[in-house]
Amino acid sequence: MDRERATVWSVVGLVVATTLVSGPLVGAVDLTTEPDTDTLGSGSVTVGSPSLPAEATITAGRFGAGQYTLRVPDATVEITAVEGRPILAYRLSIPQRGYSRSTAHFLTARNAGTFSLSMADDSFDPSTVDRSEYSGAIEIVARANGSERVVANRTITVTVVE
Amino acid sequence: MTGRQRLHSAVRFGRRALFGDRVGVVLFLASLCLFVTLWRTAFLINDSYTLANGLYAVARGDVMMTEAAYGPLRSPGATLNGGDVYSRNYGVLVLSLPLVYGLRLLDLVTDMRVALVALWSLLLFAAIVAAGRFSDRSRLVTSVGGVLVTVLFALNVWLARPFEQIPIHLLALQLFHMIAGAMLIVLVYRLAARRYDRRIAVLTALLVLLGTPLAFWASVPKRHVVTTAVAFGVAIALTDRRSADGDWAFESRAVGYLLIALLAWIHAPEALVMLVVFAPVDLWTAPDNGRRTLGTLAAVFAVALLPLFVTNTLLSGDPFTVPRMHPSVGELSDIAFDRSSGSGGSSDGGSQLPLFVVVALSIVRSALNPLETLFGLFQRGLVVSVTQPSDVFHTFVRSGFVQQVAERSGDAPAANLSLLESAPVLASAAAVVPTLRTALRRDDRWHTLRRSVAPSDLFLLLFGVSLTLVYISNLPLHAQVTVRYLFPTMPLLVYLIVRLPPVNSMLARHLRTVLWSGGAGVLIGGQFVLVALVALDVGRAEAFQFHAVLALAIAAPLAAWSVVTTLDDRLDRLGAVLFGLSTAATTIFVCFAAVEYYGLGHSHALPIVRVVAETLPLD
Numbered sequence: 066m067d068r069e070r071a072t073v074w075s076v077v078g079l080v081v082a083t084t085l086v087s088g089p090l091v092g093a094v095d096l097t098t099e100p101d102t103d104t105l106g107s108g109s110v111t112v113g114s115p116s117l118p119a120e121a122t123i124t125a126g127r128f129g130a131g132q133y134t135l136r137v138p139d140a141t142v143e144i145t146a147v148e149g150r151p152i153l154a155y156r157l158s159i160p161q162r163g164y165s166r167s168t169a170h171f172l173t174a175r176n177a178g179t180f181s182l183s184m185a186d187d188s189f190d191p192s193t194v195d196r197s198e199y200s201g202a203i204e205i206v207a208r209a210n211g212s213e214r215v216v217a218n219r220t221i222t223v224t225v226v227e
Numbered sequence: 228m229t230g231r232q233r234l235h236s237a238v239r240f241g242r243r244a245l246f247g248d249r250v251g252v253v254l255f256l257a258s259l260c261l262f263v264t265l266w267r268t269a270f271l272i273n274d275s276y277t278l279a280n281g282l283y284a285v286a287r288g289d290v291m292m293t294e295a296a297y298g299p300l301r302s303p304g305a306t307l308n309g310g311d312v313y314s315r316n317y318g319v320l321v322l323s324l325p326l327v328y329g330l331r332l333l334d335l336v337t338d339m340r341v342a343l344v345a346l347w348s349l350l351l352f353a354a355i356v357a358a359g360r361f362s363d364r365s366r367l368v369t370s371v372g373g374v375l376v377t378v379l380f381a382l383n384v385w386l387a388r389p390f391e392q393i394p395i396h397l398l399a400l401q402l403f404h405m406i407a408g409a410m411l412i413v414l415v416y417r418l419a420a421r422r423y424d425r426r427i428a429v430l431t432a433l434l435v436l437l438g439t440p441l442a443f444w445a446s447v448p449k450r451h452v453v454t455t456a457v458a459f460g461v462a463i464a465l466t467d468r469r470s471a472d473g474d475w476a477f478e479s480r481a482v483g484y485l486l487i488a489l490l491a492w493i494h495a496p497e498a499l500v501m502l503v504v505f506a507p508v509d510l511w512t513a514p515d516n517g518r519r520t521l522g523t524l525a526a527v528f529a530v531a532l533l534p535l536f537v538t539n540t541l542l543s544g545d546p547f548t549v550p551r552m553h554p555s556v557g558e559l560s561d562i563a564f565d566r567s568s569g570s571g572g573s574s575d576g577g578s579q580l581p582l583f584v585v586v587a588l589s590i591v592r593s594a595l596n597p598l599e600t601l602f603g604l605f606q607r608g609l610v611v612s613v614t615q616p617s618d619v620f621h622t623f624v625r626s627g628f629v630q631q632v633a634e635r636s637g638d639a640p641a642a643n644l645s646l647l648e649s650a651p652v653l654a655s656a657a658a659v660v661p662t663l664r665t666a667l668r669r670d671d672r673w674h675t676l677r678r679s680v681a682p683s684d685l686f687l688l689l690f691g692v693s694l695t696l697v698y699i700s701n702l703p704l705h706a707q708v709t710v711r712y713l714f715p716t717m718p719l720l721v722y723l724i725v726r727l728p729p730v731n732s733m734l735a736r737h738l739r740t741v742l743w744s745g746g747a748g749v750l751i752g753g754q755f756v757l758v759a760l761v762a763l764d765v766g767r768a769e770a771f772q773f774h775a776v777l778a779l780a781i782a783a784p785l786a787a788w789s790v791v792t793t794l795d796d797r798l799d800r801l802g803a804v805l806f807g808l809s810t811a812a813t814t815i816f817v818c819f820a821a822v823e824y825y826g827l828g829h830s831h832a833l834p835i836v837r838v839v840a841e842t843l844p845l846d
């Protein structure tokens with residue numbers, strides 16, 4: 066019984082002590098600092114050889130979901146240099162639907178090399194999907210220090226899959 | 228008695244009063260631990276802003292909201308009186324105050340993220356040690372548990388990221404509701420333990436914990452879980468006094484009324500529904516309805532309503548106008564009562580009448596007005612159930628795609644499961660057919676039926692039906708996830724299903740099979756579901772419907788088994804497997820929903836869970 070009690074109190078003691086030691090009152094150690102302190106959207110990025118998909122899909126919902134899901138394949142770029150924490154935005158616009166969306170990717174120096182940009186799925190009400198094909202435009206935009214630069218763009222065909 | 232002994236006996240009394248026994252303590256700790264695991268420290272539903280801002284105001288000693296500490300001040304559910312904006316559910320706000328103070332204290336001496344990790348680790352360790360006391364090798368359990376918890380604690384701290392801003396008032400509200408959720412599990416266990424042995428009682432509690440979406444809603448500051456917990460507390464009050472031969476008979480009865488009065492402070496309309504059901508059942512089955520007893524009960528009820536009256540008076544100057552009677556901000560999806568005319572009693576009564584008559588009239592009128600509205604809702608519910616069967620079907624059986632719901636939800640992906648899809652274990656309610664068939668075949672059928680339906684069963688059944696009738700005319704609605712308005716009916720139904728003799732005897736004989744199939748369903752089935760969802764590259768609405776179809780695929784054979792269960796005993800093992808699997812289906816859905824679908828910007832309280840959410844390619 067005594068050994069069991071010792072186990073219990075040592076675990077509890079360890080947890081409580083760690084919590085207190087890392088707290089602001091003792092402040093011996095900070096356990097939750099994020100390594101990056103640069104502000105987002107600052108610095109610079111050098112990007113080469115972009116490859117953008119030519120087709121995206123709007124697929125009818127399976128399992129009785131009803132809603133259509135928009136899926137855009139990933140784009141890839143070759144990142145040669147990153148400084149600070151710049152943003153690469155992957156954008157799609159479909160003027161025929163009056164629709165645009167973009168997914169932002171926050172870069173750090175670790176992202177140098179081949180980098181793939183994904184775009185989050187979106188869903189549409191079935192009553193709004195009235196064509197079998199839409200044409201849209203996609204682009205990759207580098208954003209840093211308050212300015213925007215289009216790295217790559219192309220037109221894309223959005224096919225409706227029933 | 229020495230001071231130490233006195234302390235010990237006080238602790239023991241507190242434990243008995245709250246948790247029943249040591250099993251209750253383990254269930255409480257384990258449930259709370261599960262809720263914290265799935266906890267996201269962010270706003271899931273807009274009207275939580277109303278509560279958080281309300282708590283912020285109350286913590287500063289103000290009932291009116293003047294400062295928007297979180298999100299917008301005029302968020303859904305906020306009520307307007309003149310130009311002033313008020314919060315709602317004031318009972319919850321006041322009861323959460325101690326947690327606000329506790330968290331502030333914690334914030335002074337700890338890093339909040341590490342503190343939450345420590346809280347979770349200690350809960351887990353306490354649950355393991357307390358559960359280990361029931362095994363012959365408690366020392367081994369404690370040691371292994373100690374190592375496990377230390378490793379998990381270290382891993383979590385290593386992965387921890389600081390809060391950008393600590394939403395103390397939201398955390399306090401969420402903690403309060405999680406504690407209420409854990410108490411709900413304890414109360415289910417205690418109610419079941421009044422009738423069955425501990426194993427069945429624990430299983431019933433586990434079916435509620437894992438077979439209904441409780442773990443999803445526990446950390447959301449909404450009334451649903453609190454109402455359910457109160458319903459079970461009241462059911463226990465209805466059980467105790469019949470077994471006690473007069474001892475504590477009056478007290479437990481008083482506890483029932485007390486709980487309902489306190490619920491009124493939190494959500495008056497649902498408390499009224501509960502009272503309308505509880506009072507007749509109580510009066511009908513009470514051993515003593517003497518004038519003195521009833522008078523004292525009425526006094527207890529009135530006193531317990533005082534906090535509500537005080538709040539109402541502070542809000543509008545009228546003790547009988549609850550916040551939900553004020554005009555509300557935004558579109559209204561909750562039930563709302565028409566503005567009562569009860570307060571006008573003194574003006575049209577004229578000066579001829581003595582004051583006490585005027586006051587009495589105004590009380591009667593303000594009591595009748597909500598009752599009238601309530602019965603209007605009942606009636607509308609009945610009419611809608613008959614005239615719009617497709618709506619009822621969408622709510623209870625198959626959600627699918629509902630145009631009117633999708634339109635109101637705007638651009639958000641449709642994410643609404645039906646009652647059966649949320650908790651496929653409820654399909655076993657079909658066992659009521661063989662139960663009734665057996666009962667009605669007997670000569671003394673009415674006597675048997677009356678004797679085997681306990682007052683608590685009757686109360687839970689009627690409360691579930693009434694609550695459904697109140698809400699059914701407005702359903703289906705958007706942003707429900709799992710028909711949350713009807714959430715209280717799910718735990719009630721699970722308990723009532725366990726009360727059915729065919730189900731009960733099957734569970735008693737095949738308890739292990741249920742546990743094994745449930746465990747395997749979660750651990751192995753969960754992985755299959757994950758692989759399927761990733762491979763099929765599902766959108767959000769599709770993911771929900773995938774879970775829905777899966778749940779129905781298990782619910783259908785379970786319902787079939789429930790109907791034919793009495794025909795052949797050999798089928799029982801199959802029923803046990805289906806029970807386990809249907810519970811697992813809900814558990815899997817709840818975990819995916821909390822971790823992935825509603826990660827709310829990866830705001831998971833536990834760093835490990837956040838990392839899992841970031842790793843899975845599913846959002």
